[in-house]
Amino acid sequence: MDTPIIQFKDFSFKYNSQSAPTLKHLNLQIQKGEKILLAGPSGSGKSTIGRCLNGLIPNVDHGEIAGTCLVNGKDIAKTSLFALSFSTSTILQDSDSQFIGMTVGEDIAFSLENDQTPRAQMHAVVDKWAKELGLSELLKQAPQTLSGGQKQLVALAGVLVDESPILLFDEPLANLDPASGLKTIKLIDQIQAELHATVIIIEHRIEEVLAGRVDRIVLIDDGQIIADQTPNELLHTDLLEKDGVRLPLYVKALKKAHVDLQDIPLLTQVASLPTTNAISTKLTHWIQPQSAEEQRKTIPLLTLKQVGHRYDKHQRYPLEDVNVTINQGDFVSIVGQNGAGKTTLCRIICGFIANEGQVLFKDQDLAQQTIKERAEKIGYVMQDPNQMISQKMIFDEVALGLRLRNVPETEIKERVLKTLKICGLYPFRNWPISALSFGQKKRVTIASILVLAPELIILDEPTAGQDWKTYSEIMNFLRQLNQQGKTIMIITHDMHLMMEYTNRSLAFAKGKLIADTTPLELLTNPDLVAQASLRKTSLFELAQHYQIPNSADLIATYVNSEMERDHHE
Ligand SMILES: Nc1ncnc2c1ncn2[C@@H]1O[C@H](COP(=O)(O)OP(=O)(O)OP(=O)(O)O)[C@@H](O)[C@H]1O
Numbered sequence: 001m002d003t004p005i006i007q008f009k010d011f012s013f014k015y016n017s018q019s020a021p022t023l024k025h026l027n028l029q030i031q032k033g034e035k036i037l038l039a040g041p042s043g044s045g046k047s048t049i050g051r052c053l054n055g056l057i058p059n060v061d062h063g064e065i066a067g068t069c070l071v072n073g074k075d076i077a078k079t080s081l082f083a084l085s086f087s088t089s090t091i092l093q094d095s096d097s098q099f100i101g102m103t104v105g106e107d108i109a110f111s112l113e114n115d116q117t118p119r120a121q122m123h124a125v126v127d128k129w130a131k132e133l134g135l136s137e138l139l140k141q142a143p144q145t146l147s148g149g150q151k152q153l154v155a156l157a158g159v160l161v162d163e164s165p166i167l168l169f170d171e172p173l174a175n176l177d178p179a180s181g182l183k184t185i186k187l188i189d190q191i192q193a194e195l196h197a198t199v200i201i202i203e204h205r206i207e208e209v210l211a212g213r214v215d216r217i218v219l220i221d222d223g224q225i226i227a228d229q230t231p232n233e234l235l236h237t238d239l240l241e242k243d244g245v246r247l248p249l250y251v252k253a254l255k256k257a258h259v260d261l262q263d264i265p266l267l268t269q270v271a272s273l274p275t276t277n278a279i280s281t282k283l284t285h286w287i288q289p290q291s292a293e294e295q296r297k298t299i300p301l302l303t304l305k306q307v308g309h310r311y312d313k314h315q316r317y318p319l320e321d322v323n324v325t326i327n328q329g330d331f332v333s334i335v336g337q338n339g340a341g342k343t344t345l346c347r348i349i350c351g352f353i354a355n356e357g358q359v360l361f362k363d364q365d366l367a368q369q370t371i372k373e374r375a376e377k378i379g380y381v382m383q384d385p386n387q388m389i390s391q392k393m394i395f396d397e398v399a400l401g402l403r404l405r406n407v408p409e410t411e412i413k414e415r416v417l418k419t420l421k422i423c424g425l426y427p428f429r430n431w432p433i434s435a436l437s438f439g440q441k442k443r444v445t446i447a448s449i450l451v452l453a454p455e456l457i458i459l460d461e462p463t464a465g466q467d468w469k470t471y472s473e474i475m476n477f478l479r480q481l482n483q484q485g486k487t488i489m490i491i492t493h494d495m496h497l498m499m500e501y502t503n504r505s506l507a508f509a510k511g512k513l514i515a516d517t518t519p520l521e522l523l524t525n526p527d528l529v530a531q532a533s534l535r536k537t538s539l540f541e542l543a544q545h546y547q548i549p550n551s552a553d554l555i556a557t558y559v560n561s562e563m564e565r566d567h568h569e
Pocket residue numbers: 015016017018022040041042043044045046047048049061438467
């Protein structure tokens with residue numbers, strides 16, 4: 001066997017600011033040309049492993065190393081960041097911190113420029129990848145002004161043009177719309193085949209990654225490797241679920257229907273499942289026919305009339321002519337193509353940017369009101385909690401809005417503590433925010449909005465990049481709030497989240513609202529799915545594969561069984 005391109009030998013690493021090691025006695029060998037998926041719960045050490053491969057450890061993030069880590073023949077403890085940069089190209093979790101160029105084009109070209117590639121060749125390469133990733137129209141735009149998903153695609157293009165022997169992707173799918181996510185996975189396969197590159201992907205969304213080739217899944221828990229197997233072997237065990245990793249939906253559905261997974265030779269794709277009578281019968285027995293949902297009485301809360309916004313005159317698809325009424329008690333998902341205008345719409349509703357048209361809240365025109373007055377009625381939870389948090393202590397962060405409104409301290413104390421209890425943060429009430437995980441910080445930002453008791457809460461991708469446990473905690477908490485009467489709007493790229501939790505979907509494409517319907521109708525309309533860059537979940541594929549007449553019944557049975565489980569936990 002050839003010498004592995006990556007070798008960890010009894011490797012441990014302790015960050016200087018931590019008292020205990022984050023990585024513990026790792027032994028891992030990766031051969032040239034392999035594709036490895038690193039999975040595991042939040043905080044288990046996946047990104048820390050990534051930082052060893054690209055030289056950030058120990059060159060930028062200092063700490064103590066024991067054992068050895070060899071990357072492309074170099075010992076990371078003795079190699080500069082610069083020398084390792086030729087071996088490993090990285091797309092970081094936080095793509096914002098990665099931009100160097102003034103324009104998207106410059107940014108994608110950066111590594112080529114560094115390698116002194118001739119200009120004509122550089123332009124050809126940049127154009128090719130920009131076209132593949134749908135970025136051609138954005139080449140002159142400043143990276144900072146891109147939408148979340150567009151930023152992710154630019155970072156990806158930068159890595160793909162680089163042609164390094166090792167490509168490291170840290171959560172490449174977190175902000176991508178479902179169609180772009182699938183395209184990205186296919187592109188990674190394509191470039192790997194062309195360059196014989198070694199690919200490491202860190203991702204919570206393993207079902208999406210398995211749409212491409214994966215040689216091994218390395219499962220991490222608490223800084224240790226607890227499994228290193230092929231996806232098929234691992235899907236036949238309980239290890240993924242035990243480690244808090246979300247199973248592919250179709251695998252979970254088969255388990256719920258009591259199908260014995262050991263009888264299925266290949267579990268990695270729906271298409272490879274055997275179409276035996278035994279499995280069809282078990283699925284049919286499990287599925288409960290659903291009765292039609294009762295129509296609720298609707299009371300309008302927020303009405304948008306011909307709403308739009310144009311950032312500048314060159315913008316190809318500005319947000320235009322949005323007409324919609326959100327009713328009290330709705331749980332709305334806002335979905336669609338990266339860059340379609342979803343965040344822009346939410347910024348308009350909150351009054352952060354000017355708009356064309358009219359925004360009415362309970363028949364009152366919001367244009368007459370200040371941002372502060374709007375914030376009494378409408379709470380907005382941004383995608384990145386770090387952009388919202390300004391205080392050191394959890395209590396103070398949640399109390400801030402009330403203090404700004406001169407609410408008496410005794411009332412503040414009462415309201416903050418009550419909200420912390422609702423959000424499951426009461427045990428941490430005296431903690432500094434710096435000691436919380438990302439998911440917990442996210443809940444602090446939800447608490448700081450909730451304490452102001454707004455009638456409408458808008459959340460921008462609250463589950464992006466979260467592990468399965470945090471995802472479930474956040475979503476079940478929002479469901480409870482909705483059941484208590486709060487109206488919730490949530491931007492998401494997670495199609496199953498949309499199906500499981502929301503009762504109404506607004507789909508956007510190229511600056512236009514193209515559908516306002518139920519999640520099921522949206523995903524069963526092929527035209528809308530294509531236009532809004534969406535994707536059916538694997539539960540639809542499973543229903544089709546076993547010729548289940550009504551895929552809606554299968555999905556509803558699945559969702560109900562999850563709700564029952566949550567209820568018992
Ligand atoms: N720069 C740092 N300094 C000190 N400690 C750190 C640093 N970065 C990470 N850690 C600690 O190391 C642990 C593992 O973090 P890491 O980012 O590797 O986890 P992860 O598995 O990638 O999680 P996620 O899925 O949330 O991204 C965490 O508990 C964190 O507190």
